[in-house]
Amino acid sequence: MWCIPPEQNADFVAKMEDVLAVYQRPYDPQMPVVCMDEKPFQLLDERIQPIKMSENCHKTKKDCQYERRGSCSIFLFAEPLGGWRNAVAHERRTSEDWANQIKWLLDEQYPSVEKVVLVMDNLNTHNISSLYKIFPPDEAFRLSQRLEIHYTPKHGSWLNIAEIELSALATQCLGTRRIGQIEILNDELAAWHSATNISQKCVDRQFTTHDAGTKLKRLYSVVKF
Numbered sequence: 001m002w003c004i005p006p007e008q009n010a011d012f013v014a015k016m017e018d019v020l021a022v023y024q025r026p027y028d029p030q031m032p033v034v035c036m037d038e039k040p041f042q043l044l045d046e047r048i049q050p051i052k053m054s055e056n057c058h059k060t061k062k063d064c065q066y067e068r069r070g071s072c073s074i075f076l077f078a079e080p081l082g083g084w085r086n087a088v089a090h091e092r093r094t095s096e097d098w099a100n101q102i103k104w105l106l107d108e109q110y111p112s113v114e115k116v117v118l119v120m121d122n123l124n125t126h127n128i129s130s131l132y133k134i135f136p137p138d139e140a141f142r143l144s145q146r147l148e149i150h151y152t153p154k155h156g157s158w159l160n161i162a163e164i165e166l167s168a169l170a171t172q173c174l175g176t177r178r179i180g181q182i183e184i185l186n187d188e189l190a191a192w193h194s195a196t197n198i199s200q201k202c203v204d205r206q207f208t209t210h211d212a213g214t215k216l217k218r219l220y221s222v223v224k225f
Contacts, residue, residue, distance in 0.1 A: 005155040008221045013212075015153035016219075019119055019160075020209045022150050027081045030113050031148070034105065035078045036120040037162035038093060039170075043069035045180030069180045074189065075101050077109075078165045080203035085165050085196060087189040089182050095130035102131065106146050115148050119160060122151040161203055172196075 005012045022033055045067040073093035078085040086109070090097045110116050120126050128147070131140040152159045173192040179185045213220065 005153070005219060007218045009153075009219050010221050012153040012156060013216075013219050013221075015151060016156055016159060016212060016216075017209050019150055019152055019156075020207065020212060022117060022119060023080070023161075023205050024208060025117075031115050031117055032079050032082060032110060032113060033117045033119065034110075035080065035160050035162035035165075036101075036118060036126075037076055037157075037160055037166055038123070039074040039076065039166045040071060040093070041074050041089060041174070041179075041185065042071050043180055043182065043185070044178040045069050067180065072182050072185070073097070074166070074169075074185075076162050076166055076169065077101075077105060078162045078203075080161045080205060083197065083200060083202040085162075085193050087169060087193050089185045089189060091182060093125065095125045095127075095133050098125045099130045099134040102147070103135070103143060106143055113146075115146050117148045117150065119150050119152065120162070121157065121160060122154070126151075161205065164203075168196075 025033065070091075072089045072091050074087055074089045075097070076085065076087045088101075090101075106116060128140075128144045128149070131143050134140075135143070157163045169189075169192060173188055179188065
Protein backbone atom coordinates (compact mmCIF):
# COMPACT_ATOMS: atom_id res chain seq x y z
CA MET A 1 0.00 0.00 0.00
CA TRP A 2 1.34 3.42 -0.95
CA CYS A 3 0.56 5.94 1.81
CA ILE A 4 0.92 9.70 1.92
CA PRO A 5 2.99 10.87 4.91
CA PRO A 6 1.70 13.68 7.13
CA GLU A 7 2.71 17.26 6.38
CA GLN A 8 5.92 18.72 7.86
CA ASN A 9 7.37 15.29 8.54
CA ALA A 10 11.05 15.84 9.31
CA ASP A 11 11.81 12.14 9.76
CA PHE A 12 10.36 11.31 6.33
CA VAL A 13 12.24 14.16 4.66
CA ALA A 14 15.56 13.22 6.30
CA LYS A 15 15.40 9.61 5.11
CA MET A 16 13.99 10.58 1.71
CA GLU A 17 16.78 13.05 0.96
CA ASP A 18 19.37 10.55 2.17
CA VAL A 19 18.10 7.86 -0.23
CA LEU A 20 17.75 10.33 -3.13
CA ALA A 21 21.34 11.48 -2.55
CA VAL A 22 22.48 7.85 -2.77
CA TYR A 23 20.69 7.46 -6.11
CA GLN A 24 22.43 10.58 -7.43
CA ARG A 25 25.91 9.17 -6.83
CA PRO A 26 27.95 8.39 -9.95
CA TYR A 27 28.41 4.71 -10.68
CA ASP A 28 31.23 3.19 -8.63
CA PRO A 29 31.97 -0.50 -9.31
CA GLN A 30 33.68 -0.74 -5.92
CA MET A 31 30.60 0.57 -4.09
CA PRO A 32 27.54 -0.63 -6.05
CA VAL A 33 24.14 0.67 -4.94
CA VAL A 34 21.78 -2.28 -4.40
CA CYS A 35 18.11 -2.10 -3.42
CA MET A 36 16.38 -4.86 -1.48
CA ASP A 37 12.74 -5.68 -0.72
CA GLU A 38 10.49 -8.61 0.18
CA LYS A 39 7.06 -9.73 -1.04
CA PRO A 40 4.78 -12.29 0.63
CA PHE A 41 3.40 -14.88 -1.76
CA GLN A 42 0.53 -17.31 -1.28
CA LEU A 43 1.15 -20.78 -2.71
CA LEU A 44 -2.02 -22.05 -4.40
CA ASP A 45 -2.68 -25.29 -6.26
CA GLU A 46 -5.47 -26.07 -8.70
CA ARG A 47 -8.23 -28.27 -7.31
CA ILE A 48 -9.42 -28.93 -10.85
CA GLN A 49 -6.92 -28.79 -13.69
CA PRO A 50 -7.39 -25.81 -16.06
CA ILE A 51 -8.76 -26.50 -19.54
CA LYS A 52 -7.21 -25.00 -22.65
CA MET A 53 -9.59 -22.63 -24.43
CA SER A 54 -8.49 -23.99 -27.82
CA GLU A 55 -5.67 -25.97 -29.38
CA ASN A 56 -3.96 -22.87 -30.76
CA CYS A 57 -4.46 -20.66 -27.70
CA HIS A 58 -2.20 -20.60 -24.65
CA LYS A 59 -5.00 -19.27 -22.42
CA THR A 60 -6.89 -21.59 -20.11
CA LYS A 61 -10.17 -21.66 -18.21
CA LYS A 62 -9.69 -22.01 -14.45
CA ASP A 63 -12.08 -23.22 -11.81
CA CYS A 64 -12.66 -20.81 -8.93
CA GLN A 65 -11.70 -23.49 -6.39
CA TYR A 66 -8.10 -23.93 -5.29
CA GLU A 67 -5.95 -25.58 -2.63
CA ARG A 68 -3.87 -23.52 -0.21
CA ARG A 69 -0.28 -24.77 0.05
CA GLY A 70 1.03 -22.27 2.58
CA SER A 71 2.90 -19.06 2.02
CA CYS A 72 6.45 -17.90 1.41
CA SER A 73 8.46 -14.71 1.02
CA ILE A 74 10.15 -13.48 -2.15
CA PHE A 75 13.48 -11.71 -1.57
CA LEU A 76 14.51 -9.37 -4.37
CA PHE A 77 17.80 -7.51 -4.90
CA ALA A 78 18.30 -4.99 -7.70
CA GLU A 79 21.32 -2.92 -8.74
CA PRO A 80 19.71 0.00 -10.65
CA LEU A 81 22.85 1.22 -12.42
CA GLY A 82 24.11 -2.29 -13.11
CA GLY A 83 20.91 -3.51 -14.76
CA TRP A 84 20.89 -6.57 -12.48
CA ARG A 85 18.25 -8.10 -10.28
CA ASN A 86 17.74 -11.42 -8.49
CA ALA A 87 14.61 -12.90 -6.94
CA VAL A 88 14.32 -16.02 -4.79
CA ALA A 89 11.58 -17.41 -2.56
CA HIS A 90 12.10 -18.69 0.98
CA GLU A 91 9.63 -20.57 3.13
CA ARG A 92 9.90 -17.97 5.90
CA ARG A 93 10.70 -14.31 6.47
CA THR A 94 13.04 -14.44 9.46
CA SER A 95 16.30 -12.92 10.63
CA GLU A 96 18.06 -16.08 9.47
CA ASP A 97 16.62 -15.80 5.95
CA TRP A 98 17.66 -12.14 5.65
CA ALA A 99 21.12 -12.79 7.08
CA ASN A 100 21.74 -15.68 4.69
CA GLN A 101 20.61 -13.57 1.75
CA ILE A 102 23.01 -10.79 2.77
CA LYS A 103 25.87 -13.29 3.04
CA TRP A 104 25.01 -14.58 -0.46
CA LEU A 105 24.90 -11.02 -1.80
CA LEU A 106 28.29 -10.07 -0.37
CA ASP A 107 30.23 -13.31 -0.80
CA GLU A 108 28.82 -14.61 -4.08
CA GLN A 109 27.42 -11.68 -6.04
CA TYR A 110 29.89 -8.97 -4.92
CA PRO A 111 32.89 -10.82 -3.44
CA SER A 112 35.55 -8.31 -4.52
CA VAL A 113 33.90 -4.91 -4.02
CA GLU A 114 34.86 -2.60 -1.17
CA LYS A 115 31.29 -2.12 0.10
CA VAL A 116 27.71 -2.66 -1.00
CA VAL A 117 25.49 0.38 -0.53
CA LEU A 118 22.19 -1.22 0.49
CA VAL A 119 18.85 0.61 0.26
CA MET A 120 15.87 -1.07 1.97
CA ASP A 121 12.96 -0.49 4.32
CA ASN A 122 13.33 -0.67 8.08
CA LEU A 123 11.65 -4.05 8.60
CA ASN A 124 12.38 -5.65 11.97
CA THR A 125 14.63 -8.32 10.40
CA HIS A 126 16.49 -5.85 8.14
CA ASN A 127 19.12 -5.06 10.71
CA ILE A 128 22.81 -5.70 11.35
CA SER A 129 21.80 -7.45 14.57
CA SER A 130 20.28 -10.24 12.44
CA LEU A 131 23.80 -11.11 11.27
CA TYR A 132 24.93 -11.47 14.87
CA LYS A 133 21.94 -13.72 15.66
CA ILE A 134 22.90 -16.17 12.93
CA PHE A 135 26.68 -16.05 12.45
CA PRO A 136 29.68 -16.12 14.83
CA PRO A 137 30.75 -12.61 15.92
CA ASP A 138 33.82 -12.50 13.65
CA GLU A 139 31.76 -13.47 10.60
CA ALA A 140 28.92 -11.08 11.46
CA PHE A 141 31.41 -8.23 11.90
CA ARG A 142 33.11 -9.05 8.59
CA LEU A 143 29.81 -8.93 6.74
CA SER A 144 28.57 -5.80 8.48
CA GLN A 145 31.75 -3.89 7.61
CA ARG A 146 31.07 -4.46 3.92
CA LEU A 147 27.61 -2.86 4.13
CA GLU A 148 26.56 0.78 3.97
CA ILE A 149 22.85 0.77 4.81
CA HIS A 150 20.31 3.48 3.93
CA TYR A 151 16.70 3.04 5.10
CA THR A 152 13.70 4.37 3.23
CA PRO A 153 11.21 6.35 5.35
CA LYS A 154 7.91 4.98 6.63
CA HIS A 155 5.25 5.43 3.93
CA GLY A 156 8.09 5.83 1.40
CA SER A 157 8.14 2.48 -0.41
CA TRP A 158 8.17 4.31 -3.74
CA LEU A 159 11.74 5.39 -2.91
CA ASN A 160 12.93 1.78 -3.04
CA ILE A 161 13.67 0.72 -6.62
CA ALA A 162 13.36 -2.93 -5.51
CA GLU A 163 9.70 -2.18 -4.77
CA ILE A 164 9.27 -1.12 -8.40
CA GLU A 165 11.05 -4.29 -9.56
CA LEU A 166 8.64 -6.35 -7.46
CA SER A 167 5.72 -4.64 -9.18
CA ALA A 168 7.24 -5.56 -12.55
CA LEU A 169 7.74 -9.14 -11.32
CA ALA A 170 4.09 -9.36 -10.27
CA THR A 171 2.95 -8.14 -13.69
CA GLN A 172 5.42 -9.93 -15.95
CA CYS A 173 5.82 -13.24 -14.14
CA LEU A 174 3.33 -13.98 -11.38
CA GLY A 175 0.16 -12.31 -12.61
CA THR A 176 -2.95 -14.25 -11.60
CA ARG A 177 -1.26 -17.63 -11.91
CA ARG A 178 -1.60 -20.26 -9.22
CA ILE A 179 1.71 -21.79 -8.15
CA GLY A 180 1.50 -24.49 -5.53
CA GLN A 181 5.14 -25.39 -4.84
CA ILE A 182 8.03 -23.17 -3.81
CA GLU A 183 10.38 -25.12 -6.11
CA ILE A 184 8.23 -24.26 -9.13
CA LEU A 185 8.00 -20.65 -7.96
CA ASN A 186 11.79 -20.40 -7.74
CA ASP A 187 12.14 -21.82 -11.25
CA GLU A 188 9.76 -19.12 -12.50
CA LEU A 189 11.59 -16.38 -10.57
CA ALA A 190 14.95 -17.49 -11.95
CA ALA A 191 13.60 -17.49 -15.50
CA TRP A 192 12.16 -14.00 -15.01
CA HIS A 193 15.24 -12.32 -13.54
CA SER A 194 17.61 -14.06 -15.99
CA ALA A 195 15.61 -12.91 -19.01
CA THR A 196 15.12 -9.41 -17.60
CA ASN A 197 18.82 -9.00 -16.82
CA ILE A 198 19.65 -9.79 -20.44
CA SER A 199 17.00 -7.63 -22.07
CA GLN A 200 16.53 -4.65 -19.76
CA LYS A 201 18.74 -1.59 -19.43
CA CYS A 202 19.69 0.19 -16.22
CA VAL A 203 17.15 2.17 -14.21
CA ASP A 204 17.13 5.88 -15.02
CA ARG A 205 15.80 7.49 -11.85
CA GLN A 206 15.30 11.22 -12.39
CA PHE A 207 13.59 12.35 -9.17
CA THR A 208 16.19 14.36 -7.20
CA THR A 209 16.42 16.15 -3.86
CA HIS A 210 15.77 19.41 -5.71
CA ASP A 211 12.56 17.95 -7.18
CA ALA A 212 11.53 16.75 -3.71
CA GLY A 213 11.97 20.23 -2.24
CA THR A 214 9.62 21.60 -4.92
CA LYS A 215 7.03 18.89 -5.50
CA LEU A 216 6.86 17.65 -1.90
CA LYS A 217 7.30 21.01 -0.22
CA ARG A 218 4.43 20.36 2.19
CA LEU A 219 6.49 17.59 3.84
CA TYR A 220 9.25 20.00 4.86
CA SER A 221 9.14 21.67 8.24
CA VAL A 222 8.60 25.43 8.24
CA VAL A 223 11.77 26.82 9.80
CA LYS A 224 11.94 30.48 10.81
CA PHE A 225 15.40 31.99 10.94
